[in-house]
Structures are given as C-alpha cells and as structure tokens.
Amino acid sequence: MKLISSAASPFVRKVRVLVHEMGLTDAITEQQVTTTAFQSDASVIAANPLGKIPALVRDDAATLYDSRVITRFLNDTNDGAFYPAARIWETLTLEATADGIMETAVSMAYEVRLRPENEQSADWVEAQWQKTSRAIAAVNNRWMSHLAGPLDMSHIAVACALSYVDLRHDARNWRNGNDALAAWHEAFKQRDSMKATSA
Structure with a gap:
C-alpha cells in the first residue's frame, strides 16, 4: 500500500x-x-x-x-485496538473534536499563507481561532479522564492536532489555562511514534 x-x-x-x-x-x-x-x-x-x-x-x-x-x-x-468497542462513541467524538481543531487551524494557516495580504480577513482568522480555542478548552475541561485511559485513536488525533497548533500558531499560546492538557501533550510527544513523524 x-x-x-x-x-x-x-x-x-x-x-x-x-x-x-x-x-x-x-x-x-x-x-x-x-x-x-x-x-x-x-x-x-x-x-x-x-x-x-x-x-x-x-x-x-x-x-x-x-x-x-x-x-x-x-x-x-490489522486486529488493532484503537477503536475500542467499549468506548467507541467517546473515542469517535474526541477524534472528531481533534479533527475540528485541525480543520480550523489549517484554515487559519491557509488564510495567511496562501491568500494575498490585501485579500486576507483578520475577522475570519479570529473566528477560526475562537473555534480552535473553544475545542482545546473543551478537551482540557471534559476529556482528560479519557486521555488518561488506554491508548486509542482519539489520543493520537488530539496529540497531532495540538502539535499542528504549535507548528503554525505557537504565538497563540493554547497552553494558557489548559494546564492538564498541556502536561498530557508534553508527555505524549515523547512517544517514539510522535518523534518519528515530527515535521
């Protein structure tokens, strides 16, 4: 493949x-x-x-x-265990939340990296950041018990989403007010799979 x-x-x-x-x-x-x-x-x-x-x-x-x-x-x-039946709806919902963070963060990057300056919309960028910020806060406030559990696809998705925010929007300081999630992400970044796929 x-x-x-x-x-x-x-x-x-x-x-x-x-x-x-x-x-x-x-x-x-x-x-x-x-x-x-x-x-x-x-x-x-x-x-x-x-x-x-x-x-x-x-x-x-x-x-x-x-x-x-x-x-x-x-x-x-491949007989994986990354979509566990016992908590499938939670895994899928958290993965969807992470994908939403990726989508809005990518949209922000496209606006400033691909469009001519005179066509860029600061209001659009800020609206996308508000979505990103709300979703990150929701993960921090509602999902840490899930992220503390056995590894599944939502863990990977959240880690990749936050790492992308670091890559393109580090100045936004998403960690501010999201201490538990920031600590979790710092630990997750040390996994061999994350190091091997770092951009």
Missing part, C-alpha cells in the same frame, strides 16, 4: 502515527507531495477527486481517503 502524504499535514500525521504504533511501517510506503488548497498535486487528484490528503492507495482495491476512513481501515484490517 502507498500513503500519499505531506509531512506538515496534521491529518497525514494522524495516519503516520497510527502506522508506527501498529508496527505497519514495512507494509506501507509513503509518497510525499507538495500540494495546496489552490493547486492540488496531480497524483493527489488522481487518488482523491477532492484533492485532499492523506490518501491510501491499495494494491487490489479502491483508494481510501479521509484520515478517519484510513485509520479505521488500518485498525480493523
């Missing part, structure tokens, strides 16, 4: 961290691409008509895309 990816994408990193955690690095090759919301790489478009990454090209079946589809596929086809 081949994973079409870009090192800076938090959605790609989610998949890459899972691949490392499950010991699947020898089963999946990576194709690094340079792609943006305004100019998608041709190989990305061929794999996903939406022009988004990651995409998992399978040898004998349809290409899969959307990080949550890919991670669920890898988990379910």
